[in-house]
Amino acid sequence: MPALVRAGTAQQWPQALAVPGGVARLSLGPAAERPVVHAGDIPVLVLGDAIEWTAIVGIPLAAPVGEAEVTVQAAPTAPARRVAYRVAAKQYREQRLTVAPRTVDLAPEDLARHERERAHQQHVMATFSTPLPEGLQMRQPVPGRRSSSFGLRRVFNGQARNPHSGMDIAAATGTPVAAPLAGRVIDVGDYFFNGGTVWLDHGGGLLSMYCHLSRMDCQVGDVLRTGDAFCRVGATGRVTGPHLHWGVMLNRTMVDPALFLPA
Incomplete structure (x- = not known):
């Protein structure tokens, strides 16, 4: 018999939502x-x-x-x-975007770079560390309007690609980004699709990522408290304008960051 999936409450994060991406x-x-x-x-x-x-x-x-x-x-x-x-089933909306053609139809050298970067990030995403987090409620890492939600089916220049695996928050280039939960910096890099990127490890396979950054004011091994500024919003990588792409990962699976935020 399936286990009881406990419903989320105002004091419980992440909120329980047993759907794809939940x-x-x-x-x-x-x-x-x-x-x-x-x-x-x-x-x-x-x-x-x-x-x-x-x-x-x-x-x-x-x-x-x-x-x-x-x-x-x-x-x-x-x-x-x-x-x-x-x-349970969940229907995500579709989003059509126009971006630089070279970021959709990759040249051989760009494809080779992407493959190298993907192998590296697979290693980063396998991180499972202690101590475990004391709580899972997060704060939004940068103020602003959510310009693109998690799970959107993305169509770039008319070509379908993987669904959107994070939350996009509209903000001006240079806006400081604050850690939504205490954690340790485990990766800092400049990637083909994601641009300037930082990964944080919060313990127990709970990771978060920050993409399209203009500056990374941190290095691998830095330990951050909730609210510490560690990078700045930008428009690097495959983007249509400045914003923060914020992703949250559990057991090597990208999940909806909104489930970790107060309503």
Whole structure:
């Protein structure tokens, strides 16, 4: 039987929304030690205490509607058990954009660069560290209007591409970007599509990324408190104008950042 997916409340982040690109909160019950949970072979963030543990599971945008599952091991010598949950349907809107042709039909050298960068970022995205975050409520990293929402089906110059994997916030070039949650800088780079980019590690496979930056005022290893400014908005990479692309990742899956923000 599928596990209870606990509904979000005003005191609970991220909000539970078991749809593609959303988050499932799976009640695991009591256990003397923190259970070890995996989605496939990928570790999952588990928070709580001996009275009740909760798995915080990121659901891929490409996840099919229907039953999904994680495996739970309550102790090192205990057998693993399956915990199932149901992924509901969600319809995302479509967005059509016009950008520089070279960022859609890639030249061989640009494609080779993108492949190198993708391999590097796959390594970054595999980060799973301790200590685990004490809380998961985030603050919006830069003030401004949300100019493009998570999950939009993107069409660049008439060609369909992957859905939008973050939240775009309109802001002027040079606007400071503040850490939405305490974390450590694990990557700083200039990438073909994302432009100036910083990744933060918040612990337990919870990561966040910041793209199209004009300045990165940090370096790998810096430890940030919530609210610390560490980079600035720009218009680098594949963009139509200055803005911050903010992404949030759980268990190597990009999820909707809005689920981590107060309503």
